Amino acid sequence: MNQNMQPQIELNNGVKIPQLGLGVWKSTIEDAANAVHAALRNGYVLIDTAKQYGNEAGVGKGIQAAIKEDGINRDDIFLTTKIFNGDQGDYDHVRQAFEGQLKALQTDHVDLLLEHWPVDGKYNETWRAMEAILKDGQARAIGVSNFNNERLTDLMDHGTIIPAVNQIEFNPHIHQQKIVDFDRSHGIKLEAWSPLGSGTLLKDPVVNKIAEAHNKSAAQVELRWGLQHGMIELAKTIHEQRMKENMEIFDFELSADEMKEIDELDQEKHSLWYHDFQWNGNPDGIGDYVATPDKW
Template sequence: MNQNLQPKVRLNNGLLMPQIGLGVWKTPLETTRQMVCDALTNDYVLLDTAKQYGNESAVGQGMQDAFQSTGRTRASVFLTTKIYNGDQGDYDRVRKGFEGQLQALQTDYVDLLLMHWPVNDLYNQTWQAMERIYADGQAKAIGVCNFDVERMRDLLDHAQITPAINQIEFNPKIHQPAIVNFCQQHDIQMEAWSPLGNGTLLHEPIIEKIAQSHQKTPAQVELRWALQHDLIVIPKTTHPQRMRENADLFDFELSPAECMQIDTLDTEEHAIWYDKFKWSGNPNGIDNVIADPASFE
């Protein structure tokens, strides 16, 4: 058992969640199936997917492949998926969409169910539906993604249950301090999507120099930096060797001075496509188009 994949954080409902996992955004079906199987074979615990990614069925099949080859069981996996923007709204609409996701994933529950985006005029109603799913036991924890302070404050004003997680874009180029500080004050765990910034910082001189001093890769330094900012990380890679490297983060620590050097790289610029999804409730908008994984070859 890879001990580097065992550290966990306790969420505000008491559930323990792994600090390091595998994200599967923007990967085609067969690649997703193999990378999930490889990840579980290499002792990964946390998997993060979404209906928007168009590959939940491949995640489900990859888990089954790994269970057959390793003897692991569903209980050994911390599985996260997300409510699709096009399924947001009242309970019946959310429930119908979620049931289809469970079927695709070949499971009868998820460990963490997130709202993928705070769709204006729908997110409070969607959250109420998610609270019912949580009460039914089909999600062990519920949370959100991409919420800013304004929308998180509004959600908390209407919610019965405080989100366990807010998953946001977070890496050395974007820190989003306002929402990070707000969530930490309200006992909402932060989780980083795109913790490696789509690879844009792997050749950044500051990070390369720090990596050399620790005899680590730039990716390991970026991930360690995020962990030291108290975030959960879900880097994506299709390569088993990089999966192992991405988990090898607990035999070194960045100094405060090194963290401050990396902090200087912040530009607070979102990924170039971010605004195409942001806050939209338009049924004809890009937020309601499920990605075709085959287009990401």
């Protein structure tokens, strides 16, 4: 699909974000570089990474390759990254650490900057630094990730800017409806990580029955389902053919009955590691290092 034809969602500050993007969680630096280059070459606009993933340098390399080899302009790319847990809390340290992220990404700004987790005792001061980053033009929009309603309320009570986005786990197996409803009531857009349920839904008989009816794959049906729920979706893959397949979801529509059938697959179960996360870190001590791709 042509970059200019992709569906976009307007954020609360007027910035527009593409509704489908590439995620690079668990990708090595080399794989991230190749995947980002391939994605941009195939019409993707939205690229999502994080310092936590340990591959920002690869994302920056992939972007530069697309600019130099394919004539893509930086302004045509919507780049998202996140403030690392271990950098949170101290205003000056957040600002300094983010400068390092920009250097790794080989850019002078990101289009969306997210606070990766609401780390206890630190997320409000982190947000204060992010508000300054926004005002200085180093980010076009700022938001949060993995925030529940309690912590998001606290952040808004202490901050001056309402987050533009909350990136949460969302797929047919987990809807987090209370968070979705709360965020939408405040004009905060929802972004789905793991929209394919880490692959666990690809063999679901309901999804496959609907996929067969539309002559589409299970993955395409799952992404279309999220799209029709108004989500911004981040599909992770390092395979160019799957990138192309994931992009081919704008030429069909699920019926109300089909949407309901998939809705009923909800189990409200997070990914295996999610419940192990502590709000001030996790049992493995995240906060002191950037996780390697096979770690988190």
